[in-house]
Amino acid sequence: MKTVGYADERLELMGRLRKSAQGRTLADMLRLDAKALRFHLGTSLADLRVPVHVDGSVQSALHAAVRDLFFLLALRHRAALRQNEYDRLILLDGFDPRAVRQTSFNPPSSARSENVRNAFLEAPELHPALDGGLLASWLSSGRPGRVLAGTLNALLRRAQEESAGREPAEPTTWIVLLAVRSLSQQVLGTLREFPISGPAGRLMHGAVAAGLLLALRLAMREAGVRDSPSGAFCEAAAAALPWVGGLRSLWGSGFAGYGVSFVEAPARIDHHLHRIAQGGTPEEVAADVAAELVGSKDAMRKAARHVALARLRSDLLVLVRMVELSRAPPFSVEGLSLAQLYAAPGALERVLAAPAARKEMYEKARVTAKAATTDAARDAIEAAGALAKEWKEDGAGAGVSQENVVKTWATAVAALAADAALDGAVDQAQAQLIHRHGTESEGGIETQHEAGKLYLIGLDERPILMKRVRAPQMGHLFCDMKDFTKRTAFLKETVVADFLSREFYGPILTAAARHARGAAHLADKGGIYLNNLLGDAVSFSGDVVALLQLAEDIRSALGSYARRLDSEGSREAVAKATAALEEKFNERRHQLADEMKTAREAQRQGKPDPLSGEEAGPRLRSLEAELRRLEDERERDIALATGEKLEAGIFISFGAAPEVATFEDHIFGQIKVSIAEKINESARGTARNAGVRARVDAILASER
Known part of the structure; x- marks a missing residue:
């Protein structure tokens, strides 16, 4: 089973950063360098601080986008909510029962940009609850998701324009992304206001995090950030964990960017994270994880269940996309369409937990495969049916070889550990920012910005950092x-x-x-x-x-x-x-x-x-x-x-x-x-x- 793009990108990014670190730790490498900054505070490298202010317009765009995406998810997956939870959502400002579009897992025909099409393809791979139709509703013209993506794009382009031609090049884009990343706590606060809890609440929080990550990655691609001098640093900031709420909030969130959706913490994940942070490589971590699986039946069983479920969901996504394009015949299981089976919170797990439902899925897949008109469609249908047939009560070994389980699980855990180590290093760089609120000095934010003493992250068409003028x-x-x-x-x-x-x-x-x-x-x-x-x-x-x-x-x-x-x-x-x-x-x-x-x-x-x-x-x-x-x-x-x-x-x-x-x-x-x-x-x-x-x-x- 092939891991999705996010995990591959994080592992590749870790390799690039390590190569250019020249023996330094990740945290030291990602720290802001006083020599490259146009303005900073602090009397030494140890207490270097960069004053920033994220304008209310940016904060409002993010807040509105989070609320809108959560409402769209609640509409799409209403069956997973309790009736009283849905009734309370209806009363909130901005909730529109007619806003969500029809379920889709392929990019819309209106998406002509390769970056936009990639975002639609990535969405359900990062989180099954985030289908393309829902994403199109969020990103359509005038919707809060579109406003957020446009805001981020404009900020990143302006940051690159300001840093262009400077020697050494100032990492203005890096500063902007760190400032935006610091708003993740506000996002988590917004999510806690919604009246949905339990497994459904955790899954929807994970889907919102995936949506915000998509918007950020889309803005970075459109702005060409990866090719900038600070491109690798900026990629490090474009991670899922801050928006999920940290490593401990990942379990049960449904986020599948690492190749599997972690229901619980992998064994010794803190040890693996620390090892990479101290200079170890993801390959070394993967080898350790593989050795642990071979030496423990219980660990192998848990890993096999995660991998088999991810494998089945991956096969279903391929099949759903083919059905949507009329390249494969559809079928349903216990009244659930293939799209619902893939995306609805807990639907696939419930089917696999019931022997009768698994049998129904296998029988319908076998019959439907005969009606398929292409080998690709037939193979996809038969693969899904075979996994359902071979699924066991504990999920172990359901159509996936032990070699495949070990490789997939070890790679996923290594990617997670690498991402968490990167996230910790970025945290230390983010701590170098001082968020100003206007009360720290007379004259407030405007006076400090006009004097060239504050990086202002806002939508107004003016420099992020003004040129410093001679003090009166x-x-x-x-x-x-x-x-x-x-x-x-x-x-x-x-x-x-x-x-x-x-x-x-x-x-x-x-x-x-x-x-x-x-x-x-x-x-x-x-x-x-x-x-x-x-x-x-x-x-x-x-x-x-x-x-x-x-x-x-x-x-x-x-x-x-x-x-x-x-x-x-x-x-x-x-x-x-x-x-x-x-x-x-x-x-x-x-x-x-x-x-x-x-x-x-x-x-x-x-x-x-x-x-x-x-x-x-x-x-x-x-x-x-x-x-x-x-x-x-x-x-x-x-x-x-x-x-x-x-x-x-x-x-x-x-x-x-x-x-x-x-x-x-x-x-x-x-x-x-x-x-x-x-x-x-x-x-x-x-x-x-x-x-x-x-x-x-x-x-x-x-x-x-």
Whole structure:
């Protein structure tokens, strides 16, 4: 029995990738390369990230296509659904009982493109529930399947146009396919909304996955992706497993792309997958699987059942296509046509499970074969009848030699393991994408895309990644209060917070408000805006002239506060309070000085301190520490009595506009951070503000 094209393609792809990997693992080979990317984030290869956004138009096209395909499958296979499930489906938006076309397993005459015809031929081979008539309903003009295929085709063509002529060539198509692949979880979420469960639900989910895979493969063929520099990578992304829901969801899904439809997990599949991921070959895995079958009767029996069922279904598909073209006479079994026997969920399995039905199938096949007018038709009918006759209760050895069972099963398991290993490697490449939602920075998706900092996957006729333009240049002012730590230590947090709000933040923000023009980040290029408000500092960006005026306003506000302190400090009450404090502290200071003198003398003589009886050295250190505390207390009390002048450092730099990152935290709420090299420069510059001012004043004086 020949495996279908999908399995052959995956095995051949694995060979091509391994040949070009040159000893690297699949995951390393498929990772995005920073050197080939027009834009990326990350400070090293290990944390390389590519920001992308899949536009709502693309997501909507996929969502609508999934719903429509599921509805068509429900209509086609209504007999497999419970009545209450079907009744609930009817009530859903988009469900049209008249939408599905007549069952067919051959390409329609309207399909003239070879790629389209191949898609119709592949459909029932990938999943028996997905016949050509149903696929034609989904892909017909104006239907959601057609919209999805057209959307994917347009995206892939645009991606190839953007990467053409670049050296090294950017894998833009690879990025697009990874972004589209990441929507598989949304697809699974959509499928979980439908009221169909059990075996029928799993089969229909598998058929939807096969349909999406077909649409993706069709779009890639039409766009010529395979011949592009990143063609092999793109083929790796066009896999069934993401849309099925992963390896564990494959069992019982009806997907037959590997040559058999796996009802349960093959023995040691995780081991085989890991072996290929670590450098093993599918041929080695196939040899291991073959050896396991030969050594286990139970494993051979299960494999024989899978292979025999696949063989019979394959023969039925050949026969159904011939009957449809009037090249072979039809027959039915228990009221089921050959098309229903092939495609209806569970129909063939039920017939094979009943001895009377198997006998009926054999007898009708024998009679019908005599009426066949060609050898090909007669052979196809007789092959189906012979398998039905030889089928056993456990399905083992039903008309299929042990050699054929071993070869077919080993190849299918090897193809599955290879596909799963590829899927895991693609997962790691996909993890390098960062999906933006517009809330990560001010200006949202449009601002990031226009700045050339975001790959936008959408239907609009514009580049996926815009050319990066030179960032707008602007001024950055940083102002901080000197001796903030010392003030806080003296006056404590509550006093300093009130003081800053009245005499530092308030005047500065009031002055800044006169220059602001109500703009969010870069929305208008005039005026200034607040970046950050720190404990002892404030940062603004914007028009450099406005910032220079603001610097002058800040100086004026702080000078006004100093003059007010001077005028208030001359009052008699303040003078008396200061004198009392000085008298109090001088008395204690003199006392400590006498005690320290005595302790030093005792230390010089090697005797204990006569006043305290303690060792002279420790006593002296204790007195020195108390003196330091006394001086700190004196400065704090005098500052409270007289008020203390503010000294601020101000520095203005000029450079690129800041990047404003915004993010939401469930505890701390919305947080905004402005990041720019020149903001850092202006912050460092306040430390040398006085020196800069002195040099500038000296230069001006000499010029005058």
